[in-house]
Amino acid sequence: MESITSVAELPALARHESSNGGKWERLTRDYRVAEFAISVIMYGFALFFAKIQVAQREIPNIEVQLNATTSVWARDPTINNKEKAQQVPMIALVGIGVGAPVIVNLFINYALPKFHRVRIIPHDVRDFFLTIVQSTSMATLLTQFTKNMTGRFRPCFYDMCKWNYDVVWDGVTNLCQSASGEKEGRKSFPSGHASFAFATMLVLTGKLNSTSSGITYASSGSLSTDQESELGKPTNARNEYVVNVHNRANNNGN
Template sequence: MAGMTLQEKLVAFRVWELITSIVVIGGVFAITSSTLYLRPIPHVAIQLNATNTIYARDPSLDLTEGVEQVPLSVAIAIYYATPLLVHAAFQWHRFVMNDTRDFMLTLAMSTAVCQLLTHFGKVTAGRFRPSFYDMCDWDTSIVWDGVANLCRNPKGEAEGRKSFPSGHASGAFSTLFLVTLYLLGRSKLLAGSALATQRGFLASVNFFLALVPTVVAMWISITRSQDNWHHYSDILVYLLGCYVSLTCVTRCQAGSVIGILASILAYCFNYGSLFDYKSAGMPLETLRDLKEVDVPAFNDLQDSGLP
C-alpha cells in the first residue's frame, strides 16, 4: 500500500462501498419515522336480526402479548457476534487475502439490504400483530360500533401495526444464514472437485455444523410467533429465501445476483460460487488478483486441499 494516494487506498480497502452500506442503514431511520400506513381496524360483524348487528374483535388479533424469548438486544448480539467470531476463527486457522475486508463489507451490505426491505415493508404494509388489541390497550368497557378506534396506548398501537415482515426473522437470516454460506464456502463442501467429492465422516460433520447458524435463525424466527408478536406468514416470507439461495450461489461466479434474501445478495456480490472448487470461500477480488499476478500460485493455493 506504500506509495498509494489516499483515493487509491480508499478504493483498495473498499471504503466507499462500506460507506454506501452505512448510509443506507442510516436511511432506514428516516423510513421508520415516516408515516405508517393505517389500515382500518378489522372487526367481526354478528347479525342478531334484521335490524340489529353487534361487532366483536378479530380473534386472530386478540391474543395476549407474550414476553419476548429473544429480546432485540439479545438478538442483535447473536446476529453480529456469531459471524465475527466464526470469521476470526477461520482467518486464524487459514488466512485468506482480503477476506476480512470483504467479509465485513458483506455483513454490512447484508444488514443494509435487510433493514431497508424490512422497515419499508413495515411502514407500507401496516399489518396488525396477533396481539394488536392487547398491545394498544383496547378499551373493553365500551360497546364497540365496529368503527371507532378504542386503543388507549398510541405507542402500543403503532407497534401493533408493524407485524409484516418480521424484523427478527429477516435480521437472523441476513446474518446467520450468511454464516452458513461462509462456512460452506471456506470448507468447500459443495464444490465440484476430486478432492471435494472424497466424502467422509469429517465432511458430514462439517456440513451439519455449517447448518447450525441457520437452525438458530429459524429458532429465533419461530419464537416471534410463539410470543404472539408475528403471524407465521410474516416469518415464512424470509424463510423462502433459503430456496432462492440455492439458485443464486450457483451463479455467483458469472456475476448474476438473483433472489431476495439479503445475505445471498451480499455474499454473491463479494464471494465466489460455492459450487466451484477454485472459488468457493474466496473473495472475488482475491481470485482476480491471484489469476492476474500468478496463475500457478493460484492453482496451487486452490488445489491444496480442504482448509
C-alpha cells in the same frame, strides 16, 4: 511584493499534492469507505421508514346480529391475543446474528492456519465484515419498507395499542389509547427477527461453504500441480511438501 516560484519548485509541489491525493485515495480504497458509507445510508433510509406513518388498514370487526334491527360489533379474535415478552430479545438477535459469523471468520483466518493448511485470502476479514454490514443493511431497509407499506396487524394488536375495553364498540371508531403501541402493532409482516437472522446466517453459510470447498487435498497429503495453481501455496506448508510438488512437476516434464 509578488512571490516568485521557480520552475524547479513546481514538480515538487505537484508531487506533494499528488502524494496527498494518492494517500487518501489509497485509504479509501483499502478500507472500502464508499461501500461502508452506502451501507450506512441504507440504514438511514431504514430508520426513516421505521419512523414515518404506517399504512392504515381498517381495524377488522365482526358483526353479531341480535335481531332484525339490532347488531353489535365484536373484536377480531385473530388479533386479540395477549402481548408477551419476546423469546429472542433484540440484543440477543444482534449479538448472535453478528457475533457468530465474525467469530467464525476470525477463527478461520487466525486460528485454523496454525493446525491446518488453508488458503489465506487478502483482506478477508475486512471484506467479510463489509458483507455482513451490507447484507444486514439491505435486509433492514427492505424489511422496514415492507412493514410500512403493508401495515399488517400483529396477533396482539388490541393489547399493544391499549384498546379501551370500557367503551361499547361501534365497529368503526378507533379505540386505541397508545399511538406508539398502535403503530408497532401494525408491523407484523415481514418478521424483522427472521430477515435479520437470514441475512447474517446466509453470509456465514457462504463463508463456510467456500472455506470447505477451497481446501481439497490429494489422498497422498500433497496437492496436484493444478490444485496448487488454484489454491496457491498453503500458509503452513512443510518444506518437504513443496519439494514433493516440484519434483512431481519435473518428473512429468522429463
